[in-house]
Amino acid sequence: MKASLRQLRLLQYVADPFTGRCVSLAALIREADGSTRVILAPTTPGKEELGSVRTANLLASLQRDIVELDAFERLPRSFGPQLILTAPEPAPSDEPADWVWTRLGAGAR
Amino acid sequence: MGIGAIARVRGPFTRAEIDLELRGAHHPYLVRDAAQRWWVRKPLPARGILAESVGGLLGRLLGVEVPELAISGDDDRCGWLSAFVRDAHHWDRSRMGALANPEGLGRMLALDAIIHNEDRNTENFIFESLDEPERFWCWAIDMESALVGMPRALASKGLAAPRPHALPADFAIVDGMVETARAAAELARDADDGLIREIVDVAMDAAGTLDREVLSEVLLARCRHAPRIVEDYLARIEAR
Numbered sequence: 001m002k003a004s005l006r007q008l009r010l011l012q013y014v015a016d017p018f019t020g021r022c023v024s025l026a027a028l029i030r031e032a033d034g035s036t037r038v039i040l041a042p043t044t045p046g047k048e049e050l051g052s053v054r055t056a057n058l059l060a061s062l063q064r065d066i067v068e069l070d071a072f073e074r075l076p077r078s079f080g081p082q083l084i085l086t087a088p089e090p091a092p093s094d095e096p097a098d099w100v101w102t103r104l105g106a107g108a109r
Numbered sequence: 110m111g112i113g114a115i116a117r118v119r120g121p122f123t124r125a126e127i128d129l130e131l132r133g134a135h136h137p138y139l140v141r142d143a144a145q146r147w148w149v150r151k152p153l154p155a156r157g158i159l160a161e162s163v164g165g166l167l168g169r170l171l172g173v174e175v176p177e178l179a180i181s182g183d184d185d186r187c188g189w190l191s192a193f194v195r196d197a198h199h200w201d202r203s204r205m206g207a208l209a210n211p212e213g214l215g216r217m218l219a220l221d222a223i224i225h226n227e228d229r230n231t232e233n234f235i236f237e238s239l240d241e242p243e244r245f246w247c248w249a250i251d252m253e254s255a256l257v258g259m260p261r262a263l264a265s266k267g268l269a270a271p272r273p274h275a276l277p278a279d280f281a282i283v284d285g286m287v288e289t290a291r292a293a294a295e296l297a298r299d300a301d302d303g304l305i306r307e308i309v310d311v312a313m314d315a316a317g318t319l320d321r322e323v324l325s326e327v328l329l330a331r332c333r334h335a336p337r338i339v340e341d342y343l344a345r346i347e348a349r
Contacts, residue, residue, distance in 0.1 A: 017125035018141050054196040058238035062198070077231045080198035081129035 005032040008091035010103065011066065011075070013059060014082045015050060022084070023050065025059065027100045029091060030072040038069050039096060041104040112166050112307045115315045118142055118190055120183025122150065132232050133251060139193060147193040150181060153253055155318045158189055160258030162312030163328070164224050170300060170308070171293040173216045174248045176235075180315055194248055200234040202279040207243050208236070215289030217249045222270050222290075222342035223297055223331050225256035225263055230275040258316075260324035268334050270341035273349060282346055290339050297335035305329050 007030045012022040027039045044063070047056040062083070065076065075083055092099060122140040131137040137151040153161065161178065168175040177192035205211065221229050228251065236245040256263040256271075309325045331338060 014127050014129060017127040017129055017139055018123060020126040022127070052196065053240050054238045057240070057242045057244075058196045058198070061204075061238065061243055078199045078201040080235075081131055082196070083198075084127070084130070 006030065006091040006093055007072070007088045008100075008103075009072065009088050010086040011069075012084050012086065013045075013050075013055070014084055015055070017082075024104045025083075026066050026069075027096070027104060028069060028072055028085065029096055029100070030088075036070050036072045038067055039100045039104075040067065042101050112170065112304060112311060114311055115162055115165075116177075116179040117182040118146075118148070118179045120181065122148075122181065122183060133253075135253065140190075147195070148179070148181075148190040149193050149250075151189045151191070151253065153189045155316045156258035157253035158258075159312055159316035159318050159324075160224070160226075160253050160255040161189055161191075162315045163257045163308060163324075164220065164226065164252030164255055166308040166311060167224065167297070167328075168216075168220050168249065168252075170304065171216050171220055171296055172213075173220045173293070174210060174213050174246065176248055176250060189253070191250060194235045194237050194250075196238040197235045197245075197248075199236070200231040200277045200280070201236060202277070202281075204236055204243075204245055205283065207245050208247050209239060209241075209244050210247055211283075211285060212289040213247045213249070215286040215291075216293040217247075218286070218342060218346070219290045219293035219297070219335065219339045220249070221252075221255070222294075222339045223328075223335050224252065225266060225269075225271045225331075226252050226254065227256075227271040227273075228252075228254040228275050229273075231277045234277075257324070257328065260320040260327060263331075264323055264327045268331065268338055270338050270345055273342065273346045276346065276349075280346070282343060287343060290343060291336065294335040294339035297332040300332055302329060305332055 009028045010024050011026040012024050015021045023045050029037050047053045050056050125139040135151045137149050140150045165175045165178040179190040181188040233251040235248040306325050313321045
């Protein structure tokens, strides 16, 4: 992988702030030209993984807002406190689909 | 009907490993009590506890959905506790039509008008996800800045309505909101004197503040004139 000016942040849902359990929902990638793109996780977590039908409903309802995210720095104020962004990190310049999906799959803590 | 008390929750409290971004002037943070309940804890000054207490108790009376409130009893300095609403997001105009309790918004405006709360910003609305997809329950939180926490300052305002400058920019009065705000105002107007005084007593005991008689008189006056104050507030919102 080649280094680049591209940066990555994971969008996560904090399922349990006391144990630190998070579920990764998407990746935000800031390109060298400053634009931001969103790559959704390959699968949407269901109520079994999330532990609650309400959580699953919330995330399903936010899906459209997540797809439309265009800011890398912070999430819209409407998203609520249980959605967070990980710290920015350098990202490879390769086509992101594959490695991002790997990261998203491993993103749960 | 009595107004009830404000519970005191004993510690120990466990602070969350992940500090969720809970906005507020007094740096709120998430804790879990010994019974595994999640709370937003705010180290408020007395005036903040007084404002939250009156807002919560009067809100109950008017049918405003306010999360369970309590005071932490694990140290000398009181902390304010508000039940953490899980699976929620903040104000979003596009989801107003999905609210299962839209009447709550009108009541919330009436409460804000009476307690002179000028801090109903985006984060102070909570839309809680429900079991049914795309359905939400609206809660009112964070009334610590309301002028009711400073009785003499509130008295100096007379019967003036608050300014709606902190309301979300896309907030608008929609069908049904005016009617429910007016109904809540009438409920406040018709409330028994003893009930209003009880709210003040319970809140003053929780906050440990003075000026009990000043607050009783000013809150009684604002409740008696609630229809006018609420009408003025609605007009100010419309005029933004």
